[in-house]
Amino acid sequence: MAPFSAEQMIGQTGALINDNSGDPVWFRPLPSTNLQNADFKVQRYYDARGGRGQPVLTWWQGSLALPPWYTNLPAGAPEPGGCYYIYDRHYRLLNTVFARHGYYPDEHEFTLTRRGTALFIASRPVPVDLTPYGGPRNGSIENSEVQEVDLATGRLLFSWNALDHLDPADSEEPVSSASSSDGVWDAFHINSVDEGPDGRLLVSARNMWAVYDIAKATGRIRYQIGGKKSDFTFGPGADFYWQHDARYRPGDRISMFDDGCCDLPDGAPEQVSHGLVLNLDFRRRRAAVDRTYYHQPPLESPTQGNTQALPNGDAFIGWGQSPYYSEYAGAGNTQSTAARNLLYDARMPGSDISYRAFREEWTGTPYYPPAAVARAGGGGSVVHASWNGSTQTRAWRLLAGPDPRSLSVVVRHAPRTGFETAVATKARGPYFRVDALDARGRVLGRSRVVTVRGS
Structure with a gap:
């Protein structure tokens, strides 16, 4: 995990590995609570030849626009100056990765591929006349690009620009919110990208309440799940709001963390945050609940969070803006049976939180002495x-x-x-x-x- 707090931080921000008992195994503290890490996880680092790759630690490091320190961008947007780090099992820096096209490395996603590349989200404000949406003429949209760069050369290999493909009019974030962020409207808030086995990308746009399946070769949206122009209808309990961490699952399924708790549409049933796996019926264009993961006591996480599929079939949930992380048996539970199948539960101190949390296998052999x-x-x-x-x-x-x-x-x-x-x-x-x-x-x-x- 990568602990930080928008309120009163207990301890230090940084990148942290704990064991089951909660004892630290490795901690890389940062010198200021205004500096943060995010999406801290174990991956495999491949060169262009592929092979087995080597296990590494990766994370984003930078500053987020969090009031009262920063009010020039929408809350949670990355400030200029961030980057991604790749460390080996001896805790030595292997590579530092930056975004291209004048965009800022975004904290939401950094994924290594078997091709020796990195796939990530990059963001920056783009000047846009917001009067068609009810905003100021001299406003901006916090735009996002999905970018892929070659790790050996830093060369940009692929990009997908949200403004080129998504309609800001479909946003569930009111344009009036730009008044508190120097005229920048967070219409999309792209917060995850997952690569499928056949050259497709699954992109989550939190503020659109939508997940998009994109043909990487053309950039075309193949289908949209959720939002104002959904290609799918929803079975009971299958709809989601303010979601994070959309992932492909085997067998026409996707998973996500449904923040789902706050500022819901009129008539929507009251929801609490939970892990969600959906079955997609492509013939009927209908999404149905496959399984869910709820917490006891119920948690309301307005932002952040992830639903990790573990190799043994269990699910690991990082509760985002709520200071918990939990493991469940694969069958999950329901809101009325939230204690069922809970295998592990931990709470961070005070208001400390982690954007995502992961359970990983890791062998560390430090290059420095005890x-x-x-x-x-x-x-x-x-x-x-x-x-x-x-x-x-x-x-x-x-x-x-x-x-x-x-x-x-x-x-x-x-x-x-x-x-x-x-x-x-x-x-x-x-x-x-x-x-x-x-x-x-x-x-x-x-x-x-x-x-x-x-x-």
């Missing part, structure tokens, strides 16, 4: 050992001695007890070193030699 801090206490010493990002450390070995070159083992095996392990010893040092051990007792890394604080 850390140690020694303090006198209890007639001996306590050494605090940690190794930010190591996923294989299971125990610590402690060495002590009267000088840095004369160290001997004083604690052979101290089980790891979380991100930081306190190892007590009667030895006074004053010099100490810790060795990180794997499950077989092999040394993975050695800290620098440290001295007792105050000595």
Whole structure:
């Protein structure tokens, strides 16, 4: 996840990996709460030759237009200066990716392909006469492009421009909202793009209440689900509002996170946020609920969120503007049975949230050494050992001695007890070193030699 808050941040913003107990495994903090990470996840990094690729961590980094700090763009839009990072399993930077056409890298999506390319969303305000929509003549629309760049050269290979294909008149976001963002209207709010196996793209436009299937070769919209010009009708409970994270699923299905809670149309039934999987009947052009994932207690997330399909058939839900992340058995539940099939549930502190949250397999072997801090206490010493990002450390070995070159083992095996392990010893040092051990007792890394604080 990538914790941040538009209110009072507890801790620091940054990119964070936790284990099941909630203990940090790796944290890359940022120096200011105005700087944020988003869409932090595990992917595979391929070169142009394909192959198996290597596991990497990827994320967006930049600043968002969040009042009261920024009011020049619609709330949540990316400010200039952002980028995407790709890090290897040793936590070394492999690549930095930027948008083209004068657009800003957008926090909503960054996907690596097997072709050695990156597919992402980029945004910027484009001057538009808004009088046909009831707005000012000298206004702008926060436009979005789906872009694909070659990772080796940075060359732009593909782009799809929302203003070229979508009608702002279909927006559910009132043009009057531009008065609070320097005349910029967030008519579309493109927030996800997914690539299908046959050269199609699934694009979600939150403020249109619509998901579009696009032929990548031509840019033509093949069909639209939801919104004012939907090509599909909806079965009971299948309609959605302010959605995020639209994904293709096998067997004529799509999934999304239906924020669905706020500013609903007249006559629409009251909804709470939930994960949603739809079956698409192309013959009848009808969308029906395949399964849903609700939270107990009910959650209302006006923005953000994702529904991740796990390899074992489970679903992992990041609740966006609500500070939770949860795992469910694949069958899901209903609003009236929201506690059913819940396998895991966690809550971030205070008003901290994460745009998306993912459950991933990750093996990290840091290029830098473990850390140690020694303090006198209890007639001996306590050494605090940690190794930010190591996923294989299971125990610590402690060495002590009267000088840095004369160290001997004083604690052979101290089980790891979380991100930081306190190892007590009667030895006074004053010099100490810790060795990180794997499950077989092999040394993975050695800290620098440290001295007792105050000595």
